[in-house]
Amino acid sequence: MDHDETAPVRPSTLTWVGRHLEAGERIVGVEALHGGITAEVRRLIIGRPDGGTRALVLRSYVDPFHLEHAEGGLIGEADALTLLAGTGVPTPSLVAVDPTAAQCEYPSLLMTHLAGRTVLDDEGMEARVRLLARQLVAIHAVRPAERPREYTTLTTADTVVVPRGADAAVWAAAIDVIRRPAPPYEGRFLHRDFQPGNVLFDVPSSNPDGARITGVIDWAGASWGPADLDVAHCSVNLALLHGPAWGLRFAVAYEEAGGVLAASVSERLYWRVRDALAASEEVQSVSQPWREAGRTDLTTRSVEERLDAYVTALMNASG
Template structure:
């Protein structure tokens, strides 16, 4: 999952990073971290003055499409990491940010490295789902003095991509669901991309208490909105990774952990359906890192489309 590549960090960026190190520290190694979709991620090993090492993580937006959109995302992430410091939510600490590439070749953010790894295997999912739910409840409990921006949903009835071979009638009914007015909601602090790929677990050595969450990463989409939206997003990812039943299970686990969802079934399913349909537009970009970085070779674009279809059918059955 780690690709050694010493030359990948450009000279201006290396100089910028060096200016934010402690006296006597230097960069001794860089490693590419695989699995990201929008940004180039690097782990930087820093040699300290006393002969030890520590790690930092560098996020850089290098794709022209994302470079144009980097400033807002990096500023949001920097603000979120600053807010999260000392809250008990395990997030990286902000070291420095260059959102407009004033000093680096590309817009970049430098943060501390967290221990643990993402776990996307089917084995053990029944143990991890309650942990994910409890962590999300803790995130939603935050009450920042200054709220982040209002949540954004870009999917419309015209942008949904119905998978080949999907039940056309069910998908048409699902698309009708997101044509409805947005249900009322009580605002919460949202991660907005909370899903297994952005949660780190301590898995080795095995703990008597079982796996523990060591970090939540990728706070670039932080916003303010309904808790249901974060729950729906994690539910969709679980459905595609592990099967539709796990997508349905996550909302139950969230409530069992003390989370509060929308008042009615139809309101809850509005958000669940909306997120599932949003995923229809990006099945290929989502499934590729699962295959390449997580070793889930069976999660081809086609198989993930089939799971998405099955999940939408399950949601519409629950809606009645």
């Protein structure tokens, strides 16, 4: 995420954060982090009594459009961070949560800050795809004592937005795929928004292939469902960011890393097409943060064209 220095935090939220600091600590700086879609995110620089500093991250739902789902998202994220503590999955640690804005101006969550940065450029892709695949296999290996909520999908055959200039027959066939009932599946713990924008990397400037993952963030959608759904979501994001071939490559990399996907071609196609068609409704909202993060080549139109090419590739590969 990018950041700037002018990012005021509202008074009651500052008071709430202060209650969760250690003795003698105080907030000495605030930076706005950009790149997310649903929430306002701030990095808080915390001054320590010994003169050092540490950082926390504050996520607040302020947009009226997203406030409706703020409580569920923040509770889900808090539960996921608690569940994942000590599992080996690199996540922030939960500090505090106010999902109903009982003490803050807006529903908020406070967590520790992780080192690293999101990487959205094309250089070093093969190495990062392998890292992403191994990380997702590790997430799916988590066995919670209590299952989280069941996954949800909002896209329907009637809400798909067919890109301008797309092959109508191909898209009609793809839409028919999601008219079918969802295939049976063996449930797994899902991130539900696992994609490059929610993974932090340390990338040596002299060796992009020597990247390593330092954190996985934004667990608001954590749920229980098919591994194929997380794989499909990361695949379509890779296809839009880097080209359709990388979307197809990710599923292969996931299996190479030991992940298990649906047994039949038709079942795999269902999940991949479902998530690809979901992206058709969000092209503008996902491409804008990518442009703000430096990918100015990813215009809404270019992302639409990549989505069209990816859906076509999925349907062609299914025979």
